[in-house]
Amino acid sequence: MNCTHFEKQVWDYLEGRLSASERAAFxxxxxxxxxxxxxxxSAQHTVQALRRLPRYRPAPDFRERLQARLRQASPKPARPRxxxxxxxxxxxxxxxxxxxxxxxxNEPQKNLTNLPPDAVGTDxxxxxxVQLHETLETAEWSPxxxxxxxxxxxxxx
Amino acid sequence: METISAETQLxxxxxxxxxxxFAQIVNLYADKLYNYIVRxxxxxxxxxxxxxxxxxxxxxxxxSFDGRAxxxxxxxxxxxxxxxxxYRKQERRVKTVSIYQDNPDEADEGAEEWEFPDTQxxxxxxxxxxxxLQEVVExxxxxxxxxxxxxxxxxxxxxxxxxxxSQSLGIPMGTVKSRLHLARSEIxxxxxxxxxxxxx
Numbered sequence: 001m002n003c004t005h006f007e008k009q010v011w012d013y014l015e016g017r018l019s020a021s022e023r024a025a026f027x028x029x030x031x032x033x034x035x036x037x038x039x040x041x042s043a044q045h046t047v048q049a050l051r052r053l054p055r056y057r058p059a060p061d062f063r064e065r066l067q068a069r070l071r072q073a074s075p076k077p078a079r080p081r082x083x084x085x086x087x088x089x090x091x092x093x094x095x096x097x098x099x100x101x102x103x104x105x106n107e108p109q110k111n112l113t114n115l116p117p118d119a120v121g122t123d124x125x126x127x128x129x130v131q132l133h134e135t136l137e138t139a140e141w142s143p144x145x146x147x148x149x150x151x152x153x154x155x156x157x
Numbered sequence: 158m159e160t161i162s163a164e165t166q167l168x169x170x171x172x173x174x175x176x177x178x179f180a181q182i183v184n185l186y187a188d189k190l191y192n193y194i195v196r197x198x199x200x201x202x203x204x205x206x207x208x209x210x211x212x213x214x215x216x217x218x219x220x221s222f223d224g225r226a227x228x229x230x231x232x233x234x235x236x237x238x239x240x241x242x243x244y245r246k247q248e249r250r251v252k253t254v255s256i257y258q259d260n261p262d263e264a265d266e267g268a269e270e271w272e273f274p275d276t277q278x279x280x281x282x283x284x285x286x287x288x289x290l291q292e293v294v295e296x297x298x299x300x301x302x303x304x305x306x307x308x309x310x311x312x313x314x315x316x317x318x319x320x321x322x323s324q325s326l327g328i329p330m331g332t333v334k335s336r337l338h339l340a341r342s343e344i345x346x347x348x349x350x351x352x353x354x355x356x357x
Contacts, residue, residue, distance in 0.1 A: 038352075039345075050309070051314070052291065057192070058205060065209070066183060068213070
């Protein structure tokens with residue numbers, strides 16, 4: 001046993017937590033090491049002094065004052081605790097991705113399949129619709145559409 | 158076993174708002190908790206407010222007390238948390254010097270009572286030395302950090318086991334042991350210096 005080991009074991013020795021062999025080694029070291037003898041003495045004094053420290057006690061009327069305060073308070077009813085812990089939080093990103101996935105695939109898409117064959121982009125299609133409405137609004141109503149209607153829309157009878 | 162069963166019955170009665178049962182709990186633990194709080198805060202005046210708060214919280218929280226920890230462990234946990242809250246509030250305020258450090262004579266004027274556990278020795282010289290040594294230890298204890306101090310007080314003054322301290326403070330048993338070792342070593346250094354005749 002060396003001095004460092006001795007200092008580590010000094011509290012366990014004082015509390016009787018060492019085995020018989022450890023105790024023997026501890027005492028043998030103490031017998032021939034002046035430094036550790038002093039360590040042991042100061043440790044012994046420390047524990048004794050700590051256990052003999054004066055104890056504080058509350059004032060005699062403490063209990064009455066406490067009683068008065070308790071009468072004003074009422075016990076809170078027991079609440080069932082939600083023991084969810086951190087695990088649901090770990091699922092949050094996965095849930096977010098799932099929602100994003102469904103949103104992306106269910107977002108109403110512009111159905112471009114009915115576009116006239118020459119309408120290549122949405123801008124062209126919008127422009128064509130505007131022109132068509134203008135034509136219809138300005139033209140006198142006729143059961144037969146004007147020739148430009150068929151030309152612009154590309155529809156046939 | 159009988160003690161546990163008696164304690165369980167007491168708790169059950171207190172949960173049914175039996176005032177006398179709660180008064181019994183106060184009688185059982187007020188002194189222990191008060192001593193711990195005074196030692197933690199170093200101030201008997203604040204300690205009484207904190208002790209009232211401990212029992213108030215216990216009274217209000219008793220319906221939720223599930224009995225997994227012992228009543229003593231639970232109460233010390235409440236007391237410890239309130240002491241830490243108090244420390245934090247104090248840190249935020251302008252730093253003031255403890256009444257003890259400024260006016261050691263006034264420290265005894267508070268409402269608290271002292272209880273000396275068998276300090277009388279037949280040799281007057283030895284009594285003086287004991288008293289001096291105790292003062293050294295008191296000062297060393299005051300200077301410890303709350304983390305070290307709490308473990309030391311609960312173990313050496315209140316006699317709680319490693320496991321009970323672990324539950325009260327919410328720290329692993331290994332941490333309890335290492336903090337206790339550190340705390341005692343800190344005090345031991347000052348005791349050793351005193352024994353060598355150095356000014357501490």
